Amino acid sequence: MSLPLLPWFLAYFAGILFVGPQTENYFAFATGAVAIAIAVWIQIPRSRARFFRLIVLTLLFALGWFNAHSGNTPFPTDHIWSHLQYDKRARVEAVIIDRPERFPDKTRYRISLEKINYGAGWIAVSGVGQINLYGEASGLRWGDRVQFPPIRLKRPLNFRNPGRFDFEKFMQSRGIDVTGGTARWKNLKVLGQEPLPKWEATLLSLRDDMSAILRQGLPPEVGAMVSGLVFGEKSGMRPEVMEAYRVTGMGHLLAVSGLHIGFVALIFFWVGQRVLFIVMWRFKNEWAQYGYARKGAALWALLAVLFYMALVGPKVSSIRAGILVMAVLIALWINRERQILNTLLLAGLLILLWDPSAVYQVGFQLSFSAVLVIVLALKWVAEPTDDPLEKMGEIPWYRRWAVRDVPTVGWSRRLVDVLVASAFISMAAYIGTFPVMLFQFHQVSLVSPLMNILLVPLASIVIPACLLVLFLGILLPTVAVFLIQPLGWLAQLFIHIPIGVATLPDMSVYLPSPSWPWLWGYAIFFIGWAYWFFLYRRATERKPLPVLWARYVPWGLIGVGCVLVIELVHPRVFQLKNDRLHVWLLDVGQGESLFIEFPDGQNLLLDGGGFFKGALDVGTRVVGSFLWSRGIGQVDYLGATHSDQDHIDGVESVLENMEVGHFLSRRDGMSDRRYSQLVTRAVGRGVPLLEFGPQHPLEMGEVTLTHLHPTEAYNLKAGGNKKGRLNNNQSWVVMLEYREFRMLLTGDISEKAERWLVEQGADLKAQVLKSPHHGSKTSSSPEFLEAVAPRDILISSGFANYFHHPHKRVMRRYGQTGARVWNTAENGALHLITDGRTYQIETHEYLSNWK
Numbered sequence: 001m002s003l004p005l006l007p008w009f010l011a012y013f014a015g016i017l018f019v020g021p022q023t024e025n026y027f028a029f030a031t032g033a034v035a036i037a038i039a040v041w042i043q044i045p046r047s048r049a050r051f052f053r054l055i056v057l058t059l060l061f062a063l064g065w066f067n068a069h070s071g072n073t074p075f076p077t078d079h080i081w082s083h084l085q086y087d088k089r090a091r092v093e094a095v096i097i098d099r100p101e102r103f104p105d106k107t108r109y110r111i112s113l114e115k116i117n118y119g120a121g122w123i124a125v126s127g128v129g130q131i132n133l134y135g136e137a138s139g140l141r142w143g144d145r146v147q148f149p150p151i152r153l154k155r156p157l158n159f160r161n162p163g164r165f166d167f168e169k170f171m172q173s174r175g176i177d178v179t180g181g182t183a184r185w186k187n188l189k190v191l192g193q194e195p196l197p198k199w200e201a202t203l204l205s206l207r208d209d210m211s212a213i214l215r216q217g218l219p220p221e222v223g224a225m226v227s228g229l230v231f232g233e234k235s236g237m238r239p240e241v242m243e244a245y246r247v248t249g250m251g252h253l254l255a256v257s258g259l260h261i262g263f264v265a266l267i268f269f270w271v272g273q274r275v276l277f278i279v280m281w282r283f284k285n286e287w288a289q290y291g292y293a294r295k296g297a298a299l300w301a302l303l304a305v306l307f308y309m310a311l312v313g314p315k316v317s318s319i320r321a322g323i324l325v326m327a328v329l330i331a332l333w334i335n336r337e338r339q340i341l342n343t344l345l346l347a348g349l350l351i352l353l354w355d356p357s358a359v360y361q362v363g364f365q366l367s368f369s370a371v372l373v374i375v376l377a378l379k380w381v382a383e384p385t386d387d388p389l390e391k392m393g394e395i396p397w398y399r400r401w402a403v404r405d406v407p408t409v410g411w412s413r414r415l416v417d418v419l420v421a422s423a424f425i426s427m428a429a430y431i432g433t434f435p436v437m438l439f440q441f442h443q444v445s446l447v448s449p450l451m452n453i454l455l456v457p458l459a460s461i462v463i464p465a466c467l468l469v470l471f472l473g474i475l476l477p478t479v480a481v482f483l484i485q486p487l488g489w490l491a492q493l494f495i496h497i498p499i500g501v502a503t504l505p506d507m508s509v510y511l512p513s514p515s516w517p518w519l520w521g522y523a524i525f526f527i528g529w530a531y532w533f534f535l536y537r538r539a540t541e542r543k544p545l546p547v548l549w550a551r552y553v554p555w556g557l558i559g560v561g562c563v564l565v566i567e568l569v570h571p572r573v574f575q576l577k578n579d580r581l582h583v584w585l586l587d588v589g590q591g592e593s594l595f596i597e598f599p600d601g602q603n604l605l606l607d608g609g610g611f612f613k614g615a616l617d618v619g620t621r622v623v624g625s626f627l628w629s630r631g632i633g634q635v636d637y638l639g640a641t642h643s644d645q646d647h648i649d650g651v652e653s654v655l656e657n658m659e660v661g662h663f664l665s666r667r668d669g670m671s672d673r674r675y676s677q678l679v680t681r682a683v684g685r686g687v688p689l690l691e692f693g694p695q696h697p698l699e700m701g702e703v704t705l706t707h708l709h710p711t712e713a714y715n716l717k718a719g720g721n722k723k724g725r726l727n728n729n730q731s732w733v734v735m736l737e738y739r740e741f742r743m744l745l746t747g748d749i750s751e752k753a754e755r756w757l758v759e760q761g762a763d764l765k766a767q768v769l770k771s772p773h774h775g776s777k778t779s780s781s782p783e784f785l786e787a788v789a790p791r792d793i794l795i796s797s798g799f800a801n802y803f804h805h806p807h808k809r810v811m812r813r814y815g816q817t818g819a820r821v822w823n824t825a826e827n828g829a830l831h832l833i834t835d836g837r838t839y840q841i842e843t844h845e846y847l848s849n850w851k
Contacts, residue, residue, distance in 0.1 A: 005345040007039040011057040012349060014039070015064020016356045027516035036061060068356040080113050080127035080178050081155060086800030089150035091117040092180075094129065095194040096144045098313070099207060101235035106134045106181070108235070111146070113178075116153070129153065130171075132181035133188075142204050145194045149187040151180040157799055159622045160587045160828025160847035163513075163629020165440075168849045169357060175314070203310055207231070210470040213477060217484040218491075225491050226484075229459065230466050231312050232256035241495060244502035249437075249445025250452070253459055253494070256312045258321035258367050260463060261305055265325050267464035268304040269332075272297035298332040305329070308467070320364055323347050323354075324371065340375055344368075365436045373432030374425055380530055381424065418457060426452035431526060435519055438511055442628035445508040447501055455494065462490050510624070510657050512633040514567040515574070521564050528557045571631030577601055581703060581738045583832040585770065586626060587824040587844070590798030590805070591646030593623050594745065594770070596736070598700040604637040606734075606745065608650020619653025626829075627658070638682075639664030639692065641732040641747035643674040643725060652678060660687045666732075667693025667707075670715055672725040692732075702738055702836065708762050709733035709753060717756075728773060729753040735766065739836025742766040744788055748773040754784035764788045767839065768832065769819075771795040775806020785817050792841060794830050795823040 017032030036057075043053040075081060094111035101108040111129045115122045131148065140146060155178055156171040158164055171179075195201070214223035224236030232255050234242065245251045252259060277293035287293070309322045327347040328340065348368055351358055358364040426449045437444055445451075466487050473480030501507060532553055539545045566573060582597040588609030596604045605627075609618040616622075627635070638660045640648045654660070655678070663682040671679070682689065692698060694712075698705040710718075710730050718729065731747025744766040750773055757764060769790035772779035774797045793814050797805040806814075806823065814821050822830050828844030 003341055003345070005342050005349070007042045007053075007057060008060055009345045009349050010035040010039040011060040012064040012352065013359070015061040015066075016068045016352060016359050018061075018065055019068035027519065030516075064352070064356065067353070076126060078124055078126050080116070080125045080129070080153070083116060083123055083125055084153055084155060084178070085118050086152075086154065087804065088118050089152050091150055092129070092131075092148040092153070093122070093191070094131075094146060094148070095196075096140055096142050096146060097128075097196065097200075099142055099204060099211075100140065101233070103235055104239070106132045107140075108132050109140065110176075114145075127177040128175050129178045129180065130176045131179075133185040134181060134183040135185060140190070143193050143196055143201070145191040147189040147191055149182055149184045151182050152800070152802075153178045153180045154800060155850070157850070158848045159589065160824075160844045161622065161626045162829070162844065162847070163625045163627075164847060165621065165625065166360070166849075169361065172849075173355075173361065199310075203313075206311065206474065209477070210473060213470060213473040213480050213484060217481040218488040221495065222488045222491050225494055226462075226466050226488065228254045229463050229491065229494065230260075230470070232260075232315065232318070240499060244498040246443075247445060247502040247508045248451045248498045249448030249508065250455060250498055252366070253455065255363075256315060256318040256321070257363070258324055258371060259456070259459075261308065261318065261321045261325045263460050263463050264308050264467065265301045265305050265329060266460070267468075269297045269301040269329070272300040276300075295333050298329045302326055302329045302333070320351050320358065320367060323350050324367070341379075344371060344375060362436065362440050365440070366433050369432040369436055370429040371432075374428045376530070377424065377428040380534060419453065422453045422457050423449075426456065435522055439513050439519070439629075442513060442625065443508055443510050447504075447507045451498070451501065455497065458490065458493065462487060462494075466491075510628065510633075511568065512571045512628045512631045514564075514571045514631065518564060518567050521560050525557055525560045525564060528553065528560070532557070571633070572601075575631075579835055581741070581834050581836065583736070583743065583834075584626075585794050585796055585824060585830040585832075586623060587829045588618050588622050588646075588650065588796070590774070590801040590803065591618065591650070592641075592748075592774070592796040593618075593647075593650055594796075595623075595627070598703050599738075600701045602636040602700055603632065604639070604698075604705075605635045605651070605654060606639050606732075607641055607647040607747075608652075608654050610645045610647065610649025612645065617650075617653055619650030620657055623650050623654060624657055627654075634659040634661060636661040637664060637690070637698070638662070638687075639732075640675065640678065641745075642728065642730055643672055643678075644728070644748060647748070648674060648678065652681070655682055655685065655687070660685070662690040663687045664692040664698070665689045667691040667696055670710065670726060670730055675726055704737045706735045706737065707732065708735055708764075709749070709757055714753070714756055718752075733757065735763075738834060741768075741834045741836050741839055743768040743770065743832070744790075745770045746772040748779075750776070750778040751781045751784070754779065754781050758783050758787050766790055768792045768794065771806065771810075771814075773805075774803070775810045775814075775823075776803065777807035777809055780810045780813055782813060785813060790817065790819045792820045792822065793817075794832075794841075795821065795825075797823060797825045799825040801825070 014032040014036035017028045017035065020028050039057055040054070043057060044050065092111075092113065093115040094113045096109050097112045098110040109131045111131055113125050113127045113129050116125050117123070131151065156168050156176065158166060158168050196204070211223075211227065214226055217223075218226065220236065221238065221241075224233075225241070227233040228237060234254055237254075245254060273293050273296075276296045277288050280288040280293055305322060305325055309318050312318050324344070324347040327343045327350070331340065331343045351364065429452070430449045434444065466484065469480050469483045469487065472483070532549060535545055535549055544550070577599065579599050581599055584595040584597075586593040586595060586609070589611065591609035591611070592607045593609040594606045596606070598604070605623070608623050611618055627633075635654060635658055638651060638654060640651045642648070655663075660682070663679070665679055666675075679689070690698075692705075693707050696707065709732065715730070728748035728750055729752050731749050731753075732745070733747060733749060733753070734745040736743040736745060742765065744764060746769070754772065764784075764787045766788055767790065769785075769788050769792070771793050772784075775795045795806050811821070822841060822843065824830060826845070828847055831842040831844070833840055833842070
């Protein structure tokens with residue numbers, strides 16, 4: 001197998017990796033070192049121009065390094081980032097530049113910013129914003145010049161925890177500079193229409209016309225599904241449908257990717273080849289004999305792909321996939337289809353030249369790994385063997401579909417070929433993307449291969465057919481409305497089948513990530529077995545397998561497989577224990593979540609953060625991602641200090657998605673509806689309740705957590721839980737002690753509870769204080785701070801939060817104590833490490849791309 005592009009690709013790829021992502025491990029650097037070593041190893045044995053080849057490798061490595069470093073281009077002086085005031089609301093004047101995305105509770109608009117006003121006059125700005133208008137649809141459309149009511153504009157910001165999803169890069173890939181939202185959409189003003197560039201307006205008009213056909217010919221839910229399948233638009237889908245696609249692992253059908261563009265290319269190539277062959281055979285049969293119909297069909301499919309990419313818009317996923325598919329079509333056009341691996345490497349090189357950061361983007365990883373494994377698997381299964389029957393043309397049924405020029409007689413054989421091909425390609429894609437799904441999403445669908453076998457062949461018919469009908473609707477809209485209806489019947493299968501399968505138990509599982517060397521072991525295992533079978537099939541009596549490959553390699557690969565399974569089930573099995581206590585105050589925005597890892601290996605999660613109205617599942621997307629990325633699949637002790645949304649919401653998600661050893665229940669008998677529901681849910685999942693209260697400390701070896709507040713005496717004095725809820729002053733206050741180290745955890749208490757603790761003579765002395773109530777103005781009284789006398793104060797608050805936490809007055813008090821102050825809003829996750837005598841605090845600002 002000749003791969004002349006491989007060393008050049010690896011050299012450039014290694015240069016990008018050596019810049020390094022914002023993570024805590026060395027996987028990127030190690031992989032880059034292996035890549036450049038393989039590139040050099042390939043080139044050194046070549047005697048001709050060896051020195052010149054090494055120079056080219058060095059230059060490509062340097063180019064990759066330089067391109068990855070220079071990815072952040074400077075923005076103009078009038079850019080919106082230069083004028084943001086995060087603590088104020090701004091009136092915004094902008095032009096809507098894309099079709100609105102509609103959701104059950106909001107409508108999302110993409111706007112080109114022109115002016116903002118923070119109260120001191122209008123300022124001309126540039127940039128692109130994403131604005132959510134909550135409530136009923138406002139009726140705005142692309143091209144409208146709009147003046148929005150006062151909106152708090154924010155630059156996208158990551159949750160700066162290890163294992164976080166790079167939201168900033170994701171928004172950057174979509175071209176979004178700022179976000180904001182308002183429920184006062186009735187106060188906005190439409191100032192007129194702004195003409196967009198002609199080609200943009202033409203494409204948007206086509207999409208509007210196609211959406212009108214879907215609305216007229218199909219029920220709303222089915223029309224939303226067709227729009228999702230064809231254009232990747234998910235805005236009109238019910239949350240239940242989206243969840244079903246996540247559980248069944250079929251989300252790739254709802255994102256325009258290589259699969260969709262491949263369908264378009266395949267259909268247009270297949271139809272074009274047959275039409276051109278018939279025409280050429282009739283009028284110029286020598287052209288048909290020379291294969292010009294194949295070349296013309298490749299060009300025709302290439303034009304169709306370009307038009308389809310323009311129609312779906314400048315989405316990074318479609319551009320990446322388009323480059324890949326177009327490279328394949330060009331290879332067909334110039335009779336290089338047998339060099340498909342080189343074509344794949346060329347496409348990957350072009351994508352990384354265009355956007356070096358794509359190597360860290362999930363879409364690129366999924367697309368490239370899936371296509372690479374599928375291509376390698378196809379080459380492996382199509383490799384000729386020495387079987388005498390096969391040499392006579394009798395291809396085994398399981399390989400018949402992959403071998404060219406093998407006639408298939410009868411519909412039953414064709415159906416078998418389709419099912420076998422679908423199963424083989426589905427399993428190859430599953431094997432290729434499994435590590436990406438595991439490390440990026442920590443969720444693996446157990447039913448995904450079967451669902452792909454069932455739905456992908458159907459999608460290969462529905463997607464191009466719907467697209468052709470919608471194209472026809474440009475000229476004959478009435479005919480298109482009629483023709484789209486039977487396709488809508490097929491599209492309903494894409495709603496009912498995933499929902500039905502997703503309701504079955506254990507269709508997907510959340511898995512913690514193993515250590516990063518596991519990825520290399522995974523690659524070695526599958527590549528090793530594939531190469532062993534390749535050698536085995538070529539072995540003969542005269543030329544048997546070498547002893548190494550015949551006897552030792554299989555046992556070695558079996559050993560590697562056992563280690564992979566063990567670490568997949570128990571990711572921390574090879575980690576050594578030590579006497580360090582780890583306390584994490586996670587970055588969960590405006591909320592709080594504290595995670596403790598004890599020296600004996602057990603752990604505790606106290607609170608889980610939460611967003612207003614559940615706008616984001618913090619427990620799964622933020623806290624869960626942090627835990628899974630650290631190889632933690634079980635929370636030994638789970639608790640909530642009180643029932644405020646920004647503390648308890650994430651606890652509910654963790655309880656649903658992770659194994660929990662014990663749930664810490666309140667011994668003081670105080671509860672409310674939200675907390676009672678949480679306890680009931682824990683009991684329903686079979687989680688044992690462990691009472692935590694005064695005189696009932698939690699002990700983990702040398703570590704003790706002592707409950708200080710609230711006591712029964714305080715509850716009697718305070719008059720119980722007024723307004724039917726656990727209020728802030730009924731938050732747990734806990735003293736964490738390990739040898740000579742003490743840390744006071746305070747929940748959301750205010751001056752009232754602080755005063756009670758001081759008056760009762762509680763021993764509050766601690767080196768580290770977790771700031772009460774996010775540093776609000778009603779907390780952190782001077783008497784309380786004097787009683788604690790902390791050296792370090794840790795605050796959990798959201799960047800530019802609505803409540804202005806921490807308050808300036810409280811920050812002055814903290815400064816007067818002489819303590820160091822740390823804030824998740826500025827420093828990201830705060831990681832305290834102690835051996836019980838000394839301690840250190842690590843921050844994670846570097847997990848943001850902000851400069």
